Amino acid sequence: MKISEIAELIKAEICTKNYDDSIDIFSACSADLMSDVMAFSKSNALLLTGLVNPQVIRTAEMMDIKAVVFVRGKKPLDNMIEMAEEKGIVLLATDYPMFVASGKLYKSGIHGRGD
Amino acid sequence: MNNVVVRDYIIPANDFTIAGEASSNVRKILSQIGVAPDIVKRTSIAMYEAEINAMIHGKGGQAHVEIDENKIVIRISDQGPGIEDLDLAMQEGYSTAPDSIREMGFGAGMGLSNIKKHSDILEINTAVNEGTTVLITVFFKQE
Numbered sequence: 001m002k003i004s005e006i007a008e009l010i011k012a013e014i015c016t017k018n019y020d021d022s023i024d025i026f027s028a029c030s031a032d033l034m035s036d037v038m039a040f041s042k043s044n045a046l047l048l049t050g051l052v053n054p055q056v057i058r059t060a061e062m063m064d065i066k067a068v069v070f071v072r073g074k075k076p077l078d079n080m081i082e083m084a085e086e087k088g089i090v091l092l093a094t095d096y097p098m099f100v101a102s103g104k105l106y107k108s109g110i111h112g113r114g115d
Numbered sequence: 116m117n118n119v120v121v122r123d124y125i126i127p128a129n130d131f132t133i134a135g136e137a138s139s140n141v142r143k144i145l146s147q148i149g150v151a152p153d154i155v156k157r158t159s160i161a162m163y164e165a166e167i168n169a170m171i172h173g174k175g176g177q178a179h180v181e182i183d184e185n186k187i188v189i190r191i192s193d194q195g196p197g198i199e200d201l202d203l204a205m206q207e208g209y210s211t212a213p214d215s216i217r218e219m220g221f222g223a224g225m226g227l228s229n230i231k232k233h234s235d236i237l238e239i240n241t242a243v244n245e246g247t248t249v250l251i252t253v254f255f256k257q258e
């Protein structure tokens with residue numbers, strides 16, 4: 001699923017500029033604990049989180065995570081947006097809570113599978 | 116053998132804003148020299164976990180990295196409190212991280228086992244009140 005399709009599906013605002021919409025996202029991980037994200041090893045992945053701090057971006061970078069969705073109306077801080085743009089990571093923000101956002105994506109084919 | 120890249124980094128204590136800088140930098144170098152993406156990822160995970168540990172638990176420390184054409188060797192050392200029972204610390208779920216660290220998204224007790232999982236050779240030397248050294252080797256060509 002493309003980033004633009006994900007944004008539409010979960011009514012998310014895209015917070016970073018110049019993103020690559022050819023990326024095909026096929027797995028996802030929902031977590032507030034970056035320790036858990038570090039144990040997740042799928043590729044072309046999306047992260048959904050309620051945690052807002054620069055370590056989220058850093059963790060995404062280390063894990064090759066292409067896009068991060070901040071749930072429940074949380075917005076990434078300016079320094080996080082800057083950092084993400086530098087690393088080519090797309091940041092999105094949705095008002096949906098974690099469970100609902102995850103459910104909508106799962107239902108539309110992002111199953112957390114993949115290698 | 117002649118092309119050895121050596122890098123040294125300082126890991127500051129309890130500074131979440133720059134935690135991961137060293138790992139991020141090493142990641143860039145590996146990508147630039149054409150190391151396979153899955154190896155870059157394994158190395159990044161292992162080094163990042165060790166870097167965060169040195170920052171959180173070890174009161175900051177140093178990273179020394181050597182890259183040749185076959186492998187990367189990462190030495191992360193600190194002069195912190197050391198680990199009293201290493202076998203226990205290696206177990207998934209064991210953590211002494213305070214709540215302030217949990218609020219930052221860390222402290223699940225998964226780091227050391229994750230480092231072990233993603234490195235080809237792992238050596239940990241630790242002594243109470245002296246510090247901890249984590250030596251990680253990842254080979255670029257998997258046999």
Ligand SMILES: Nc1ncnc2c1ncn2[C@@H]1O[C@H](COP(=O)(O)OP(=O)(O)OP(=O)(O)O)[C@@H](O)[C@H]1O
Pocket residue numbers: 035164168169172173193195196197198204205209210211212220221222223224225226227228247
């Ligand atoms: N460099 C270090 N100095 C002192 N103690 C350490 C060090 N690294 C690890 N430890 C001890 O080992 C425990 C387990 O480490 P581990 O990395 O597995 O988990 P964690 O850091 O607590 O949580 P997580 O890595 O999931 O964020 C730590 O809670 C700490 O008690």
Ligand SMILES: [Mg+2]
Pocket residue numbers: 164167168222225226227
């Ligand atoms: Mg750790």
